[in-house]
Amino acid sequence: MTDKSSIFVWIECQGEQIKPVSLEALHCGLQLSESSGQKVCAVLFCGSKVPDLSPLSDFAPHSLKVFSHGRWQDHNSQAVSSTFFKMIQEQSPRLILLPASNHGKELGALLSGLAQAPLASDCIEVECLGENDFKVKRPIYSGKAYASLALEGAGLHIITLRPNVFRGESGSATVLPEADINTTEPESLSLIVREVIKEAGKIDVTEARVVVSGGLGMQGPENFGLLEDLASVLGGTVGASRPVVDNGWRDYSNQVGQTGRSVSPDLYIACGISGAVQHIAGMSGSKCIVAINKDPNAAIFSVAQYGIVGDALEIVPLLTAEFKKILNG
């Protein structure tokens, strides 16, 4: 049962798997629940085969609602938002939490329009404010500044969460509540998902725990293999500065910065990146930053914890070898 004081968490699936960012949203929901007493309801849309739900037991919600039908297989924002909105109207939750992924941001914004609910997107801190309200902190100007906002009033609020910020230690083994599975066919709508194109095995730069980024100091697209090697040893992914993308060396989805993606990994290694303000804005939320640059005066060193003055083409392979040694032994 849900009541007026519940928190809905949207569990994002990719194919037949629950995305790890969804667990972060659940973790955040449970933390809020602890201080406010509000119950957490996880809401999941999936194809006719229900995915393995066991990852959710690390942060077990109080209830679990699953919409399962072949037509939910590919995420259709129009269908999901309209069904989600019906649930909101029936059950009047206080808060909806979503991962700030592409789909999550879009769904949050659509729901804010449908429910006329305030939205705080890409938040990096969320807490209860008094009995009924919430306080959030979110980057603006892609991280050049932060805004702290209050979400007040007894109605519905919507918050999307920056990936990698709300990870938690999996709690003591809790029992996952039995899923309430709805297999009704979704109504036909005008949007049709024709094709989902996935690059196999690539971790998205916004979701990676380690990002190895290259700038013009990499001297050419052929040298990005060095960064791929380092990233793969560290279980991370490769990012790029804007000039690299504008030169066509890397795809735009790699671009970190104010007109690219904002990232908050545990470790960010900037290789041959000078550190334009736009780039620094997009990565300064990283927990640990390493910079490698030939120019000892490069601006990137001003945000780095560790700096190496040198040629990235020489240093990176050495790092790859060292990390390999350390991580394998």
Place this chain on the structure above:
Amino acid sequence: MKIIVCVKQTLDTNASIEIKDGAIHAPGSARIMNPYDEFAVEEAVRIKENQPDTDITLITLGGENSRDILKTGLAMGADRAVHIIDSDLDDFDGLAIARKLYEVIKDREFDLVLCGRQAVDQDRAQVGPALSVLLDIPAITVVTKIDFSEDYSRVVATRQIEGGAERIESPLPLLATCQKGLNTPRLPSLKGIMAARKKEVVEITDLPNTAGSVENDAKLRILELSLPPQRKSAIMLEGQPLDMAKELAQALREKEKVL
């Protein structure tokens, strides 16, 4: 085809930011059209180049000085512009912004509404999708390619997702939010700039606010702005490249515990 493009004036992405009297302060920095909105304007102009009977209306919401970006958009090839002058606007309330745009758009004819995927100041990515809900049309966000059916009645758009892309089909009218990769925005030509002088810019100063049939007792309020915490100065490693690599690997493992 009738296209509406929503544009916003933002600080130049080069700007360094300070906070003064509780507000964002960037002395001497230029104000520009939000870079993602440039992709939207460019896409509209390209559609017009293929479909000459296309009509492009720009809409912006902001103070008097927002007029400059309308001139830019008109010089790029838009036909007309609407300037909703609102100097008291709470830029933190995305829903209020969507409602105001809706008030101006709802009585117009349109087949396509284009917005940037987000503005580079608030980074909220809310106004486009929320506006589509008010207009009761579908939305496709973070779009990197727009293909029309031969009769220009349907669209297949490519949109970015984490680690891939999706191709989504929709009938018109549709709202799409534009992402880098969609096109390369042109610089206004001298001819374009001259032509823009003669194009109509309608100013609206007294906008009623009637949107929203759903009541929701919830609001959002800005508490404070802050700057990112100052980072300690970097530990600069020294010595031979191999020694530096060893020292770094050890520090990341043992001290920072990020590996």
